[in-house]
Amino acid sequence: MDSVTIVAAVSIAVAGFTIMIGSIAPALGEAKALAQALSSMAQQPDEANRISRTLFIGLAMIESTAIYAFVISIILIFVNPFWTHVIG
Amino acid sequence: MNPTPDGIVFWTSGFITLNGTIVFTWFVMVVLVAISVLASRNLSSGKKISRWQNALEVIVGTVRKQMKEMLGRDDLRYLSFVGALFLFISLSNLLAVLPFYEPPTGSFSMAAALAVTVFFAVPVFGVAEKGVGGYLRHYIEPSPLMLPFNIISELSRTLSLAVRLFGNIMSGTMIVGVLLSIAPILVPLIMEALGLLIGQIQAYIFAALATVYIGSAIRSRAAQERKNRQKTSKGEDNG
Numbered sequence: 600m601d602s603v604t605i606v607a608a609v610s611i612a613v614a615g616f617t618i619m620i621g622s623i624a625p626a627l628g629e630a631k632a633l634a635q636a637l638s639s640m641a642q643q644p645d646e647a648n649r650i651s652r653t654l655f656i657g658l659a660m661i662e663s664t665a666i667y668a669f670v671i672s673i674i675l676i677f678v679n680p681f682w683t684h685v686i687g
Numbered sequence: 688m689n690p691t692p693d694g695i696v697f698w699t700s701g702f703i704t705l706n707g708t709i710v711f712t713w714f715v716m717v718v719l720v721a722i723s724v725l726a727s728r729n730l731s732s733g734k735k736i737s738r739w740q741n742a743l744e745v746i747v748g749t750v751r752k753q754m755k756e757m758l759g760r761d762d763l764r765y766l767s768f769v770g771a772l773f774l775f776i777s778l779s780n781l782l783a784v785l786p787f788y789e790p791p792t793g794s795f796s797m798a799a800a801l802a803v804t805v806f807f808a809v810p811v812f813g814v815a816e817k818g819v820g821g822y823l824r825h826y827i828e829p830s831p832l833m834l835p836f837n838i839i840s841e842l843s844r845t846l847s848l849a850v851r852l853f854g855n856i857m858s859g860t861m862i863v864g865v866l867l868s869i870a871p872i873l874v875p876l877i878m879e880a881l882g883l884l885i886g887q888i889q890a891y892i893f894a895a896l897a898t899v900y901i902g903s904a905i906r907s908r909a910a911q912e913r914k915n916r917q918k919t920s921k922g923e924d925n926g
Binding site: 662 | 861
């Protein structure tokens with residue numbers, strides 16, 4: 600295999616693995632946070648506003664890990680620096 | 688395929704390129720200014736108010752109430768900054784229902800610019816509130832050992848603010864693009880609706896995080912202690 604093929608194959612495979620592994624942990628974490636928040640809201644409906652506000656901010660924080668993985672895989676597919684290096 | 692509006696080029700001359708991000712940002716600015724001018728043309732404080740004024744009052748009132756709960760006080764300086772960020776991001780994501788329009792927040796340069804405004808606004812508000820020394824002291828607050836971590840966190844949260852907004856909006860556009868090529872009838876509509884919802888949530892989160900960052904910069908120790916005292920006294924009343 601020449602280097603162009605290797606770079607292309609590795610980039611595509613790693614992009615898939617990145618989004619696959621990178622979305623598992625945030626999904627589990629968000630599910631846990633949401634379940635906890637729901638049970639807290641069921642216990643204390645008066646505090647529902649405060650809980651949901653904190654929940655939203657926390658979910659955004661957790662979700663950014665998955666977004667990082669997504670951005671990395673997008674970079675690997677669309678604007679891959681190694682690919683341009685090999686081509687050029 | 689163009690996942691970001693950066694790829695749509697309208698006009699180019701030399702090193703100046705007029706791409707979709709800039710043009711759509713101008714469009715959003717025009718819409719925002721036009722709505723604001725129309726709504727605030729004849730304001731009244733009486734019982735009979737125009738529909739536009741009512742709508743705008745609801746939005747501003749909600750943002751103000753949320754910020755008051757987060758910051759612990761009512762301050763119009765922060766309201767104007769965070770409210771402008773929220774309205775801009777919210778409207779630019781909402782206008783994705785229009786044909787030929789792509790949200791400018793789906794471009795990394797736009798998201799990074801918005802995050803950089805927050806990055807600079809936090810020390811400005813902090814210095815205005817507590818003075819230069821008082822603001823700089825919070826970098827070494829638990830102990831001077833934490834100085835590098837505080838500086839890194841300041842930078843990394845700006846990056847995460849930018850990447851979060853960019854990633855969410857761009858992925859929405861992209862999922863619709865992919866679905867258009869595999870199931871073009873009705874299926875992309877569902878994801879488009881989900882994208883609108885995500886856009887509003889991201890606008891809320893961006894504004895909420897900006898408020899939290901500003902709040903952490905302007906919060907003084909005395910105010911914190913006062914708040915804690917109030918909370919404990921309230922708890923005693925309830926108990």
